[in-house]
Amino acid sequence: MNALLVKLLVQRIGLACLSLLAVSVLVFAITGVLPGDAAQEQLGQEATPESLAALRAQMGLDVPAHQRYLGWLGGLVRGDLGVSSTTQLPVAELIASRLPNSLLLAAVTALFSVPIALALGISAAVWRGSWFDRAASTGAVAVVSVPEFLVATLAVLIFAVQLKWLPALSYLSSIESLGQLLRAFAMPVLTLTCVIVAQMMRMTRAAVIDQLEAPYIEMVQLKGASPLRTVLAHALPNAVGPIANAVALSLSYLLGGVIIVETIFNYPGIAKLMVDGVTQRDIPLVQACAMLFCAGYLILVTTADLCGIVANPRLRHR
Amino acid sequence: MTDRKALDALVGPEESERLFGALQRGAKRRDVLAMLMAGGMQATLAGGLATLATTAHAQAPRKGGRITVATNASGVNDTLDPAKQSNQTDYCRGFMFYNGLTVLDGSLTPRPQLAEEFTTQDAKTWVFKLRKDVTFHDGKPLTPADVVFSIMRHKDAATASRAKVLADQIESVTASGPNEVTFRLTSANADLPVILGTYHFHIVKAGTTDFNAGIGTGPYKVKEFKPGVRSIAVRNENYWKPGRPYLDEIELVGITDESARVNALLAGQLDLVQAVSPRSIDRVTATGKHAVYETKSVSYTNLIMRRDSSPGSNPDFVLAMKYLFNREQLLKSIQLGRGVVANDQPIATSNRFYLKGLPQRPYDPEKAKWHLQKANLGSAAIPVVASPAATNSVEMALVMQYAAKQIGLNLDVKRMPADGYWSTHWMKHPVGFGNVNARPSADLALTLFFKSDAPWNEAAWKNEKFDQLLVAARGEVDQAKRAQMYADMQVLVSNEGGIGIPMFISSLDGHNGKLKGLSQIPISGMMGSSFAEHVWLDA
Numbered sequence A: 001m002n003a004l005l006v007k008l009l010v011q012r013i014g015l016a017c018l019s020l021l022a023v024s025v026l027v028f029a030i031t032g033v034l035p036g037d038a039a040q041e042q043l044g045q046e047a048t049p050e051s052l053a054a055l056r057a058q059m060g061l062d063v064p065a066h067q068r069y070l071g072w073l074g075g076l077v078r079g080d081l082g083v084s085s086t087t088q089l090p091v092a093e094l095i096a097s098r099l100p101n102s103l104l105l106a107a108v109t110a111l112f113s114v115p116i117a118l119a120l121g122i123s124a125a126v127w128r129g130s131w132f133d134r135a136a137s138t139g140a141v142a143v144v145s146v147p148e149f150l151v152a153t154l155a156v157l158i159f160a161v162q163l164k165w166l167p168a169l170s171y172l173s174s175i176e177s178l179g180q181l182l183r184a185f186a187m188p189v190l191t192l193t194c195v196i197v198a199q200m201m202r203m204t205r206a207a208v209i210d211q212l213e214a215p216y217i218e219m220v221q222l223k224g225a226s227p228l229r230t231v232l233a234h235a236l237p238n239a240v241g242p243i244a245n246a247v248a249l250s251l252s253y254l255l256g257g258v259i260i261v262e263t264i265f266n267y268p269g270i271a272k273l274m275v276d277g278v279t280q281r282d283i284p285l286v287q288a289c290a291m292l293f294c295a296g297y298l299i300l301v302t303t304a305d306l307c308g309i310v311a312n313p314r315l316r317h318r
Numbered sequence B: 001m002t003d004r005k006a007l008d009a010l011v012g013p014e015e016s017e018r019l020f021g022a023l024q025r026g027a028k029r030r031d032v033l034a035m036l037m038a039g040g041m042q043a044t045l046a047g048g049l050a051t052l053a054t055t056a057h058a059q060a061p062r063k064g065g066r067i068t069v070a071t072n073a074s075g076v077n078d079t080l081d082p083a084k085q086s087n088q089t090d091y092c093r094g095f096m097f098y099n100g101l102t103v104l105d106g107s108l109t110p111r112p113q114l115a116e117e118f119t120t121q122d123a124k125t126w127v128f129k130l131r132k133d134v135t136f137h138d139g140k141p142l143t144p145a146d147v148v149f150s151i152m153r154h155k156d157a158a159t160a161s162r163a164k165v166l167a168d169q170i171e172s173v174t175a176s177g178p179n180e181v182t183f184r185l186t187s188a189n190a191d192l193p194v195i196l197g198t199y200h201f202h203i204v205k206a207g208t209t210d211f212n213a214g215i216g217t218g219p220y221k222v223k224e225f226k227p228g229v230r231s232i233a234v235r236n237e238n239y240w241k242p243g244r245p246y247l248d249e250i251e252l253v254g255i256t257d258e259s260a261r262v263n264a265l266l267a268g269q270l271d272l273v274q275a276v277s278p279r280s281i282d283r284v285t286a287t288g289k290h291a292v293y294e295t296k297s298v299s300y301t302n303l304i305m306r307r308d309s310s311p312g313s314n315p316d317f318v319l320a321m322k323y324l325f326n327r328e329q330l331l332k333s334i335q336l337g338r339g340v341v342a343n344d345q346p347i348a349t350s351n352r353f354y355l356k357g358l359p360q361r362p363y364d365p366e367k368a369k370w371h372l373q374k375a376n377l378g379s380a381a382i383p384v385v386a387s388p389a390a391t392n393s394v395e396m397a398l399v400m401q402y403a404a405k406q407i408g409l410n411l412d413v414k415r416m417p418a419d420g421y422w423s424t425h426w427m428k429h430p431v432g433f434g435n436v437n438a439r440p441s442a443d444l445a446l447t448l449f450f451k452s453d454a455p456w457n458e459a460a461w462k463n464e465k466f467d468q469l470l471v472a473a474r475g476e477v478d479q480a481k482r483a484q485m486y487a488d489m490q491v492l493v494s495n496e497g498g499i500g501i502p503m504f505i506s507s508l509d510g511h512n513g514k515l516k517g518l519s520q521i522p523i524s525g526m527m528g529s530s531f532a533e534h535v536w537l538d539a
Helices: A003-034 A038-048 A049-060 A065-077 A092-124 A132-143 A149-163 A179-213 A215-222 A227-256 A260-265 A270-279 A285-313 B002-011 B012-022 B028-036 B045-055 B089-098 B144-155 B258-266 B278-288 B315-324 B325-336 B364-375 B393-406 B444-450 B464-475 B479-496
Strands: B066-073 B102-104 B110-112 B117-122 B125-130 B170-177 B180-185 B219-228 B230-235 B249-255 B290-303 B339-341 B382-386 B411-415 B429-438 B503-512
Touching: A003 A065, A003 A285, A003 B045, A038 A049, A049 B089, A065 B002, A092 A132, A092 A179, A092 A285, A149 A179, A149 A260, A149 B258, A179 A260, A179 B110, A215 A227, A227 A260, A227 A285, A260 A270, A270 A285, B012 B028, B066 B089, B066 B258, B089 B219, B089 B230, B089 B249, B102 B219, B110 B117, B110 B230, B110 B479, B125 B144, B144 B170, B180 B382, B258 B278, B258 B503, B278 B290, B278 B503, B290 B315, B290 B339, B290 B393, B315 B364, B315 B393, B325 B339, B325 B393, B325 B464, B325 B503, B393 B411, B444 B479, B464 B479
Parallel strands: B066 B249, B382 B411, B382 B429
Antiparallel strands: B102 B110, B117 B125, B125 B180, B170 B180, B219 B230, B230 B249, B290 B429, B290 B503, B339 B503
16 A cells, blocks of 8 residues: 555656646746736836847846746756846745745635535535535535625625724734734635635535445445444545545635735735736746646645545555 | 815915915925915915915924825835836835935926035036935935936946936036036936936935845835835934924835725725725715825826828818817716816926916817818728726727717727737827826926827827927026927917827825825825825824
C-alpha cells in the first residue's frame, strides 16, 4: 500500500510539473497578445516614442519574447521569481506581502465552511426526501445562485451601514486585537462561505446517498448497526473520495478567485495583485501568480485524491 | 454658518465660494479686500464684505485628529516618484509629502510656494527666489541643486516621466544664486509658473533614486507606504508653513468600487471618499452626518466630429449636431444637475481666462434641421461611437439619437467596451466621443487638443489663425492682452471647431460632516488632490 502511494505521488508530482510548464507558456502567450505592454501602460497617454523606448530597455522588454520566457524559466528553476516590471521590486517580495493575507482568509473561511457543508450534506443524505433535505438543498442552490457581489454588498448595507455591528472594510490599520480581527473577517468569510458551501454540501449529499443505496449498507443495517454508525463508519469512508475532491475544488477557488471580495472589502490579497499585474501588463508578476494558483490547485486536488485512497477501504487493502 | 449665507446672498454663491476658498488657503482680510476691489468694487462696500467673509471663516481650524481617506484607484503601480505619478491616488500622496515651487489657487492662478517670488521680463527667462527656511523630512535644507535635479530629470528619457512633453520646453534650469534658480525656455511661455504648480513638478531631494521613502518638504512624512495597499502619513512637525498641517495622521487607501467607498463612509470607517456617483448623493446626505463636496468643471465629455472625413468635413453637419444638444436636459438627467452647461468651448467657467460673453448656443431643432438640409448628406445612418470609458457618453449619445430622429436624422449609436477604448476607438471614427480632464491652464487645454499639429487634435481641426493666437498668447505677459487672445480662440473653437461640449462635469467627494476646510481647486476633486494640508477635523 505504501509503494502504491509513493508511485502515485511521484506520478502526480511529475504531471503537476508538466501542467505548470504548460500553464506558464499559455499565460505568457496570452499576456503577450493583450494590447499594449508594461511601458505603454505606465506612460499612458503621455507616451512619446523615445520615452517608450527608454522605458522598454529599462524593463527588459526590448529582448525578444522567447528569450524573455527562457530567462524567466531559468530564474524560476533557480528559485528566482524575477523582478516586477512596473515596480522594479522583486516579485517574491510582492507576493510575500500579500500571500499570508490570502492564506489567512482562505483558512478562516475553510474552517467555517467545510464543517458546515459536511454536516449539512450528511444530514440531508440521511434524511433524504424529508423537509430538512428539501430546505437545505433548495437553500444551497438559492445561496449559490446569488452573485457574491450582491451578498457582500447586502451584508455591508445591513451589518455595517445600518446596524454598525461590523466594519465595512477589512484591512485598515485600526485592527489591533483578535476581537477586531474577527469582526473584520466576519463579512468576507460569510460571503465566501455562501459561495463555496453549496457545491461541497450537494456533492457530499450525492456521494453519501450513493453509498447509502448500495447493497452493503443494507447488509450493515441487517446486522443491526445504528443509523449513526451506518453512516459514519460504513457509508462515509467510501464517499470520502468525491467529497474530498469537491472540497479541494471549492478551496482552490479561495486562493485566486476571490477578487470581488478583496475589492469590496478592500482586502489586500493575492488575487488583486494578479489583476493589477494584468492591467499593468507586468508579465513577471502575472506569471508568478499564475504559477502559484496552479500549484495551489494541483496540491489541493492531489491531496484530495490521496485522501480518497487512504480513506477508501477497498483501495487501501488492494 | 449664517454669515456665510449672508455672504452668499450678497455676492452670489460662486464669488462667495472663491473668497471662502482663498481664506481657507490662508488669505487674510486685506487679501480678500484686494480680490474684491480687483473686480472693480467700491472700497467701502468691499471693506464690509471682506469683514463678513473673514467672520464667516473665523471658525478656527482645530489641530489634531486622524482621518482615513479612499481614492478610486490603487495598484502595485502606486508610486511616490512625482515623475511617474499617474492618478489621483498618487497625486494626493504627492501633495502630502512634497511641495512645488508654486501652487495653484481657486482660479488656477499660480501662487508662491517653495519659491518666494518668481519674475520674468519676456516669459522666456524666469527667475525663482527660493524660501530660506525650508528643510526636507530628513533635515537637509532645500537648495537650488534640489530644484535643478527635480526639474531636469523629467527631460531625461530614462526617467520615463509622464511630464516629459511639458518639460521639453525647458531648455535649462541653473542655480543662479544661493537661493535662486533661473529657468530658460525654448520659447516664451507665460504659464511656466502654472506648470510648475502641478504634481509632476514637485521638488525632491537632489540625487534621489528610491522614492519609496517620500522624502520631500511637504506637510506630512511617510510612516508607511505599501503600493496597492495603503499609505500612512504623519504630521511633519518642522513644516515651513506655521500652524500647518492640522491633522496628526492620514491613512489613504484606494478602493475601486464606488459603492464600497460610499458604504465604508456611511459605516464611519472612512472620512473622505473620492468620486461619489450623483446617484449616491441622497444616500450620503440622508444620514445628516455626512456631506458631498462638489468641485465644478473637472472634466468634459465631448462629441468628436472629425473634420478630415465625412460627415464632419461639412461645417453645416457640425453646427447641426451642436444645435442638437439639449444641454440643460443632459445635465439634469445624466449628471442630476451636478455640472455646468457648456458652450462647445473647452475653457471652464472657473478658469481665469474663461470667456463670459460668448452667447450660449441653445437647443434648436429647427436650426439644426436647416443646417442639416444645407449639408445634404442623404438618408444613410451616421454611426456614433460611444463607450462607458468616456464618462456619460453612452447616455448622451442616446439622448442625441432621439433628438436627431425628430428632425429626420438617423444616428446609429455604437457602444464600445471601456477596455482599450482610448487606444483603439478614440479619435479613430468620423463621429465619436472623448473625455478630457481639466488642465491647469488655458494654454494646455487648447494646445493639447486643438492645435493643428497636436497628436490629440481630436477633431483634426486645422486653423492657422488659431495656431498663431495660441503661440502669441503663450508668450504674452500682459494679462489683459492675453485674456483677449484666449477669448478670440474660444470663439473660434466654439463656432468652427469639430467638437461639441454640452457640459462640464463636477467631481463629487463624500465626507464626514466633521471634516472641514475643503475648497475648490477646479482641476480635480479633493481640492485638486491637495486636501491634506488644508482640512481639519472638528471636535
